[in-house]
Amino acid sequence: ExxxxxxxxxxxxxxxxxxxxxxxxxxxxxxxxxxxxxxxxxxxxxxxxxxxxxxxxxxxxxxxxxxxxxxxxxxxxxxxxxxxxxxxxxxxxxxxxxxxxxxxxxxxxxxxxxxxxxxxxxxxxxAPAMPLRMLNHWDNPDGHVERGYAGRSIFDWWHLPERLDQRMIDYARANASIGINGVVVNNVNARAFMLEPRYIVKLARLADAWRPYGIRVYLSARFSAPRDIGGLPTADPLDPAVRAWWKAKADEIYAAIPDFGGFLVKANSEGQPGPQDYGRTHADGANMMAEALGDRGTVIWRAFVYSEFDDTDRHAQAYAEFVPLDGQFAPNVIVQVKNGAIDFQPREPFHPMFGAMPNTRLMLEAQITKEYLGFASHLAFLAPMWEEVLEADTGHGATVAEVVAPVGMAGVANTGSDRNWSGSDFDQANWYAFGRLAWDPSLSSETIAREWAAQTFSRAPAFLDSVVPMMLGSREAVVDYMTPLGLAHLMDTGHHYGPAPWVCDLERPEWNPCYYHRADAHGIGFDRTERGTHALAQYAPSVAAQWADPATTDPIWLLWFHRVSWDHPMPSGRSLWAELVHRYDSGVAAVDAMAATWADLAPYVDAQRHRAVTENLAIQANEARWWRDASLAYWQSVNGRELPAGTPSPAHALDYYRSLTFPEAPGN
Ligand code: BDP
Structure with a gap:
């Protein structure tokens, strides 16, 4: 198999x-x-x-x-x-x-x-709990997948519309089987030419193939398209010629695809064009495109914005730009918000925008592809991460799941041309879990893991009793060996492969891992309280209160919200430094335990897939140690401390870890 x-x-x-x-x-x-x-x-x-x-x-x-x-x-x-x-x-x-x-x-x-x-x-x-259950593909028309770890894009734009690969049907089937009903086929970092007529016929062929499976197609649209491909001198959303251009473009698409879903837009973020280029707001831009679609479709406007660094806190930017616009978006506009305020880290507190925009339709964006969780070679079952976010009480009278249920969820897809679709057998579980949670966010991670493992590998109770707990603990293991206790964004820059907490020389502050950990001889962590950037105040008072005092903050969020000394006493009785070391070691031990569990499960799994998973676990075991050792070597260089007695030293000196380069790592 x-x-x-x-x-x-x-x-x-x-x-x-x-x-x-x-x-x-x-x-x-x-x-x-x-x-x-x-x-x-x-x-x-x-x-x-x-x-x-x-x-x-x-x-x-x-x-x-x-x-x-x-x-x-x-x-x-x-x-x-x-x-x-x-x-x-x-x-x-x-x-x-x-x-x-x-x-x-x-x-x-x-x-x-x-x-x-x-x-x-x-x-x-x-019945589905949410009307929109979507995949967002970060696939480029040339076949490269941004943050893709499963091969090339599954979409063959080169040969469409004449050739429809069987994969397009098998893909629709897999999606329909878990209730997914919308697909954005191209990267949010969009190329304007995908709105040209020759692409519309390609898209129409896909739409025809997927319609019987209940799947509507959507396009990521580049905001500057009226300039890029429309011959206009501007893309100003209030310019009548720009508005007419988008209206004509929408009419053209609907003539070919009567049930076209609409546009997904990344605007004024990471260099993408947007309405702010013309002194307009996100609402001006979104509403202009929504008017072009009319009641035929939806504009999904992303809240993942961080444009020019304004010297506050990247954590605070989206809330600051969007919450004042609450109530100004047209009814067919949805604002799509990532699960956390930074960027798909192994663990983030829920985004403070959830619950804070009662007059705006908010949708949750999750990342199925594991950009920050070890790519496809690390086993990390993500349902517990999404469950943690969905169940979070926003303090505004609703959980995150309740806030987004009237609208929906989008997942950044992990599919590619690899035979196993997702780059690894266990990454299929993340695609599956995303669909199941969008259908019913009250499903437990355990139920989902059990369903998936029984259908994918074996329904033998002894197999399930062993593999399900392994899956359920796998994401916490990644948190522990990469970014324990609320640390975040410590991976190498660009490709995001492996640890690099020492990077501190990139042009924009928030591109640097050192911006996120702020470690020095005295302590570590990002102070988001009123003594720091005050981003904590963007949460409802009851939520902010839980995280206001380092002494009472749950250790899993400690360094996300607080800067504390290396001697800070932890609930475990250890110092912060000893606790940090302990978490790294737990993460490494958990990976070794997964490998041992998996070895015992050989009788239940076909040889081909058993071996594939075993090989990945070997990569993960090495890389977990690399994360632990490189991180500890770096923290020691900053704090000058010994490791607690009995703890093994990093295998190499810090310079060794700093010298590593990975031209072969999948890029961005
Ligand atoms: C980040 C990715 C980048 C995406 C961006 C986004 O590193 O490749 O373009 O998010 O969501 O996670 O727009």
Missing amino acids: DGYDLWLRHAPLEGEALDALTVRPLAVVSDQAGNATVDIALAELRAGLSNMTGRAVATAAEPGATLIALDCDHPQIADGGAFSLNGSSNGLTVYAFEPLGCLYGAYALLRDLAQGTPLGEIGYSD
Whole structure:
């Protein structure tokens, strides 16, 4: 097995689950056969059931057969993809109001069966919690994927529209099986030419292929497109010619793609053009594009802004630029906010914008590709990280999940041309978990890990009882060996591979790791209290109060909000310095434990995938030690302290770590 089939393997069943499906012949039917979406649901059920049972599945009701029926215009079920699975004496019916609900119901049924649940025990209703469940691809038209660790882009713009790779169908299927219903096909650092007519026909071919799977296409749009490709002298959002250009562009796209989702825009951030270039606000820019789309689509405007450094705190910039605009965005504008205020670090407190803009539609942006968590070679299951954010109480009367539920979630995709799609087998779990959480943010990480592992590897209880805890602890291990106790952004600059806390000479302060850790002989950490940058005040008072005093701040956030001395007493009884060392060592030990657990699981996993994971764990074990040793060598050079007794010294002197370069690391 090479991982291509993802969680949709539908491996042969055994025992009671198999018996329930084989006592009688099996038939899968629907009165709505002929509808493209219903036909996909029927084909998925027939293929999946036949794989799981080893028997042919009939396509018409036969006397005495176990009947699985799809009823896809049932008036009592809500629209938007809801479904109900109802068992009966002779089988099970999937009820939905529309074909897409039947498709989601079919995938849910297959998911339950593939976990070994007997048919007779399946019966429930389900509906997506959020209307928009999107992937954002950072794929460039030349095939390079920004922050991609799984090969080249899966989108073959070169050969579209004539050639539609089978991967485009398999991709849509995988997405639909976890409820994803929107795809932004190109990088937020967008090329304007993707709005040209020759790209619109390519995009239309994808839209046609994905429509039956319930997936709408979106484009990242470069704000300066009216200048770049439109021949206009300006892209000022208040200029009538600019407005007319975007309106005509939208009309042109809708003529080819009637259900085009809309535009994703990164503006006035990291050198991208935007309305501020003309003295206008984010709202001016977003509303202009929203007017062009009208009620046909949505503008998703990113809040990840950090343009010119204004000498305060990068943590505070997005809130400062956006919160004053609350209530000014058009109804078809969504503001997309990263989970934390800096940038997809292994751990960040939730973004203070959540809950702070009650009159703006806010959507959560998560990163599935592991730019800051060891790329695809480190095993880190991200559901616990997203769960931590979704469950966070904003102090404004709602959790983050409650704030974004009326709108949705976007995940920066981790797909690529690698056979296993995600660069590693376990990174498939992050794609899966993202979709499942966007569908239902109340699902626990444990439930998701169990579902995924049972479908992807083995439903044997002994396997699951071992692999699920391993997955659940994996992200904390990364936090411990990379950035414990609230540290952040200590990776090497540019490619973000490996540790480089010593970097301090880049042009802009916030590009430097030393900006984030602020370590010197006396102490370490970023003071965001009123004595420091006061960014803490952007949180609701009840939340800010939890993090205001270093003595009572949860240690996981300590150095994010506070600068403390190396002797600062920790709840564990250790000094800050001893605790830091302890966390690095725990992270390394956790990776060794994962490798040992995985070695024991060989009997449950095919040799090809078992070996692939083993090799990655060997990389991770080396790199965890590298992170620990390089970080400790650096901190020692700053604080002049010995390591606590019994703690191994770094394998090399600091100069060795500083001298390493990685021209082969995937770039940005
Ligand atoms: C950062 C990435 C950069 C992206 C940027 C963004 O390093 O490649 O362009 O985020 O989200 O995490 O726009």
